[in-house]
Amino acid sequence: MADAGCRVTVLEAAAQLGEIGAGIQMVQTPNVARLLIRYGVDKAIGRDLVRFDEFNLRRKDGTKVGHTFIKQVEDALGYPWWLVHRHHLHTGLVAVARQKGVNLVINSRVVELQQQSDSKVSVTTDQDKTYAFDLLVGSDGIQSVVRKTLFPNVKPTPPNENCAYRAIVPYEEVRKDPLARELVEDKDGNLVRTMEVW
16 A cells, blocks of 8 residues: 555554564465565565475364375466565565555554545544544454444454464474484485374
8 A cells, every 4th residue: 555655554453563462473475475576575584584385284183084296386476475474474574564665553453443534534542642644544453443343243252262373492302202203304315394183
């Protein structure tokens, strides 16, 4: 929107920018990579965008039920498939937004919005600051004030019984374990970068 000449303000609820959320990795599939490249976010993230060789889908006992060589996907679609830590993605997005003149206001959780008579949208934050915009794009999560205001009868699906466990283990440690080694080495003992999903 800034590239198109709009004055853009982002109201960010977090009190400071940094590592937000529990996600360790974000999968930047080729359709997303295309956009990161278009807007220069890939350059801002740099070497923290990680290429990998294989994608393996496994049952909970580790049995492989699906496999893809990433190069085949990249060759077919013409763009890379990256993994990136959430913190690095956020840092790159913020850097590019600021380069493009986006006004990023932290500690500004939206608590109320109203349509004004002049067709503008009035937005009030928990810091009791009010902004007026021609257009509002709400991406304020599961407790969205924007959604509750515009669609008061729409309720998100309640949480289910599924859960996710996340951990970071250095390759060197994985390679030391005889059972886990196959996740990161080929049959000749060469390092292979994989994404494993159980």
